[in-house]
Amino acid sequence: MNPLTVRQLDTATGPVLYVAGDLDFDRAPVLRSRLDQVPLSPGQCLVLDLSGLAFCDSSGITALLAARQHALVAGADMALAAVPANLLRVLTLVGLDQVFTLRPDSSAAS
Amino acid sequence: MCRTGGIPEPAGAGGEATTDAAFSALLEDSPEDLYESAPCGYLSTMMDGTIAKINDTLLDWLGLHREDVAGRKRFADLLTIGGKLYHETHFAPLLRMQGELRGIALDMRRRSGGPLPVLVSAVIKHGSEGEPLLIRITVFDASDRRAYEKELLHRRQEAERARAEADEARRQAEADRARLADALAVLQRSLVPDSLPAVPGLETAVHYHTASPDQLGGDFYDLFPVAGDRWAFFLGDVCGKGPEAASLTSLTRYTLRAAAHHDPDPASALSTLNAVLHERYTGDGNPRYCTCIFGIVEPGGEHGRTVVRLASGGHPPALVLRTDGRAEYLPTPGGLLIGVVPGAPIGTAETVLAPGDTLVLYTDGLTEARIGSGRDELYGEDALHAFATEHAPAAPREVITALTGLLEGFGDGLDDDTALLALGVPAAPSPMSPATSHTS
Structure with a gap:
């Protein structure tokens, strides 16, 4: 089991959160409460960089959807960057690849 | 009384004088005074x-x-x-x-x-x-001694009372636990039916595996008649676990039942569910969703041919075991997780079951089971397809029995709830009413 770490980098287009470790039932609330503290302005884009993500279950996916909701409420966009293959497979299976904006890496945000 | 030579003399003249005085005092202690x-x-x-x-x-x-x-x-x-x-x-x-x-x-x-x-x-x-x-x-x-004994007795009575109270509290806790277990069992039955109704012209079988016995499951299924001679069925998986997941399951099940009676079109039923879940859960920043596959079947067609129409929102594809020994998935592309966005696209598929064909619905507990020595590989859709091909043709009860054995073989690699539902047209239609089996 890996702990979950969330590191924030503010860029010209909006905040980038580097989410690393396990995003599961026990740790998803960490990301969700962290997201609540990320200020977003209309027109910005919130990017979650998942290159360091080791594991993600349905609670993790719920947290990603909550991040998207958080951005939409603020009038901002939201994108997932560097989605690991396993998670991409699950997202595709449930159709969420149509819902999330997917980017190969977070540097594309700047 | 007199001094005996056996008593050692204290050292020093002063000490000797004091001791002598003490002995003198003792000598004056008369037997009369000793008595009185x-x-x-x-x-x-x-x-x-x-x-x-x-x-x-x-x-x-x-x-x-x-x-x-x-x-x-x-x-x-x-x-x-x-x-x-x-x-x-x-x-x-x-x-x-x-x-x-x-x-x-x-x-x-x-x-x-x-x-x-x-x-x-x-x-x-x-x-x-x-x-x-x-x-x-x-x-x-004996005042002191009696007081001491009374105190001992008092302490013992207190200890016994405390033990009796602890026993009573334990009995109460056990009674509470039993009552809670009963309540959970009743709730669980409201989420998934105890048994499936008998459907004329169809054979059905079901299996439900709960990963944790004291948790309400997050998987659900149902089978019920709708207008005409049609039957509706669904199977799905809600996000999360525990009471929150159970309340979502309950909302999902009864929404689908109501929607199917209103408009027995699979895609419409799921669209209604999507609208209900999105409206209910999105506002409070706590998105809740489910994957679901919903079907309408009309048994008793010409030559036993039975049309099945399916709709899916983000759910793994249904599997059909054909009477000729083939197994095939029924992809429902484009369908999205139910409840995430308004107006979510729903994937659809249609097939015809000939006598001897069996349709199998499952939740991803089956395909996402962890296998291999390190429990780091997923069982996956390809392995399931191979397993189905190996067992085709098979009647619903045989398929469920085989899959239940497969699940048991996963051991602790199966860490999620898993629901299985199979519907099939009997290979040789008998005049008897078809049997419905329910395994758990």
Whole structure:
């Protein structure tokens, strides 16, 4: 089991959160409460960089959807960057690849 | 009394003088004074109990004057009522029989204050002919000891009461747990039916595996009649676990049932569910969703051919085991997780079941089971397809039995709830009503 770490980098287009470790039932609330503290302005884009993500279950996916909701409420966009293959497979299976904006890496945000 | 040579002399002249003074004082201690001022009570009585002699110590304890006692009272007169009774029934008869008694607990009467708890020893003095002459009695103040015993008794009673209370609390906790388990079982039955109804012209079988026995499952299924001779069925998986997941399951199940009665079109039913879940959960920043596959089946077509129409929102594809030994997935592309976005796209598929064909719905507990020595590989859709091909053709009950065996083989690699539902057209239609099986 890996702990979950969330590191924030503010860029010209909006905040980038580097989410690393396990995003599961026990740790998803960490990301969700962290997201609540990320200020977003209309027109910005919130990017979650998942290159360091080791594991993600349905609670993790719920947290990603909550991040998207958080951005939409603020009038901002939201994108997932560097989605690991396993998670991409699950997202595709449930159709969420149509819902999330997917980017190969977070540097594309700047 | 006299000094004996065996006592070592203290060193120094001064010490010798002090010791000598002490011995002199002891020598002045007359036997009379020893008797009267002894640290215990003494008394001697005639054989009928009349007090002949009593020492100052005991008179002082009881607050009595010698002239009121000697020759006037009996030993029993000095006792409390309870003590008197005990004296008559036990003390006196035993003493006469044994000639002596030791350490008998009695209560004596004091002129002022409460009773004096004492320990009494007594011996009969006999004459030269062996005839009993008088009774000698010593009395020890046992107040402290009795208080100590009372305290011990009190503590023991307290400990017993505390243990009884703990036992009662444990019984209560067990009763509460049993009641909660009963309530959970009732709730669980509201999420998934105990048994499936018998469907004319169809055979059905189901299996439900809960990963944790004390958690309400997050998987659900149902089968029920709708307008005409059609039947609706669905199977799905809600996000999360525990009571929150259960309330979502409940909302999902009853929304789908109502929607199917209103418009028995699979995609419409799921669209309604999507609208309901999105409206209910998105506003509070706590998205809840499910994957679901929903079908309408109309058994009893010409030559046993049965049309099945399916719709899916983010759910793994249904599997069909054909009567000719093939197995195939029924992809429902484009369908999205239910409840995430308004107007979510729903994927659809349609197939015809010939006699001997079996349709299988499952949740991803099956395909996402962890296999391999390191439990780091997923069982996956390809392996499931191969397994189905190996078993085709198979009737619903056979398929469910085989898949249940497969699930058991996963051991602790199966860490999610798993629901399985199979519908099939009997290979050789019999005039008897088709059986419905339910395994759990």
